[in-house]
Amino acid sequence: MSAPSRLTGRRAFVTGAASGIGAAIARRLSSEGARVIVADRDLPGALALAGQIGASAIELDLADIEATQRAVREAGTLDILVNNVGVDQHAFFTKTTIAQWHQLIAANLESVLATTHAALPAMQSARYGRIVNIASEAGRMGSRGGAVYAAAKGGVIAFTRSIARENGPYGITANVVAPGPVDTPMLRNALAAGGAKLLEAMIASTLVGRLGQPEEVAAAVAFFAAQEAAFVTGETLGVSGGMGCGA
Ligand SMILES: NC(=O)c1ccc[n+]([C@@H]2O[C@H](COP(=O)([O-])OP(=O)(O)OC[C@H]3O[C@@H](n4cnc5c(N)ncnc54)[C@H](O)[C@@H]3O)[C@@H](O)[C@H]2O)c1
Structure with missing residues (x-):
């Protein structure tokens, strides 16, 4: 069970949050009290998601480094990135x-460098920050048909x-x-x-025999984002039904 106001007053910036896992993360952080x-x-x-959860929304192409750095600086001091x-x-x-290499590296890796570079100075001055990066089990295990994506995600982990x-x-x-x-x-x-064969293969690659839900990833992000996780850093947590266990 989550602590309802674990993130009260915290300011969070979530990238790629209009759909999928990012939307679930924005909902979860907001439900725990963060201003997202x-x-x-x-x-x-x-805008639709922000309206539902009382957050604010900005249009941003995260593959554009300069625009991304500007947007993060304009957001002011962040507690959670x-x-x-x-x-x-x-x-x-x-x-x-x-x-294609450039597109994949820009969106999956350089976007992370850009936001982090822009957010860190204010976090350092505040002497507080929670950075949570969504990689992939592909970043630890490699991916048949996703070599560049896996390289970028491995880069995110390092x-x-x-x-x-x-x-x-x-x-x-x-x-x-790492979902x-x-x-x-x-x-x-x-x-x-x-x-259908790909779906079967994906399900079979997990130990629990099913796909994950975005909310299951969001729950792990909320843990890392909380004050109580202060003694946990540099870690990679697979939220993957065990597919990466031992990786
Ligand atoms: N879904 C999976 O099975 C899975 C598995 C492993 C890792 N991941 C990772 O989880 C994260 C979220 O994935 P998802 O499945 O929710 O994806 P998604 O495609 O459902 O959502 C991605 C969101 O990012 C936005 N986006 C994409 N490129 C952008 C850009 N250049 N600038 C701004 N916004 C951009 C899209 O508009 C969308 O709202 C990704 O980092 C992905 O690599 C997902």
């Missing part, structure tokens, strides 16, 4: 183009550990949540291309 900024390139979706945005494209590595090392003395923690297959628009798009 929903950042997404889908402004109508961001959740880097959730991510995109995937299924193709064997030899079939990918250099343009980056998060580095930020944890540099910022522990400032009261700032940085942790990763497995979770029922969201991203997963449904992959299934539309891959069909």
